């Protein structure tokens with residue numbers, strides 16, 4: 001496989017309706033925000049990190065408020081236009097990023113971590129396919145996209161990752 005030039009993307013839009021306020025900016029026990037933690041998790045593995053779906057970051061494609069796939073599509077097009085071979089993604093509500101995950105995910109085709117569909121690897125060649133997918137009606141679900149492209153599912157037995165949806169999820173960290 002050719003050497004990869006990897007873009008990291010934190011999917012950080014959405015409504016945070018269960019959290020009750022913008023969860024990306026919620027502080028962790030160490031005082032840094034969830035968004036800071038997500039960025040720090042990706043940084044060692046990528047040449048650049050972009051934030052998708054919030055002010056100052058990439059604007060979702062083809063439009064805002066289409067869910068995480070709109071953010072992934074923005075990242076894939078940024079990667080395509082700037083000479084990256086693929087995108088590693090995480091969510092802003094994912095404060096831990098397993099250090100050995102990129103080696104398990106990155107390959108010729110798309111892959112996700114079992115149970116954490118936003119922890120994924122997406123070759124840049126998928127940009128046109130995701131455009132087509134999102135142009136069809138009712139195609140916002142990540143599961144439909146994973147089915148469409150036949151994404152590989154990586155298992156890491158014993159790994160338990162926190163996913164912050166509600167304020168009380170922070171208390172368990």
Ligand SMILES: Nc1nc2c(ncn2[C@@H]2O[C@H](COP(=O)(O)OP(=O)(O)OP(=O)(O)O)[C@@H](O)[C@H]2O)c(=O)[nH]1
Pocket residue numbers: 011012013014015016017018019052053054060064065066067068069070071072090091092093094118165
């Ligand atoms: N770029 C982008 N990211 C999104 C969008 N919707 C959700 N996300 C991100 O995807 C991850 C999972 O989001 P969810 O928790 O399912 O949705 P949410 O809207 O953030 O929260 P709820 O309103 O509580 O469902 C989080 O990191 C969100 O920031 C979107 O429209 N665009």
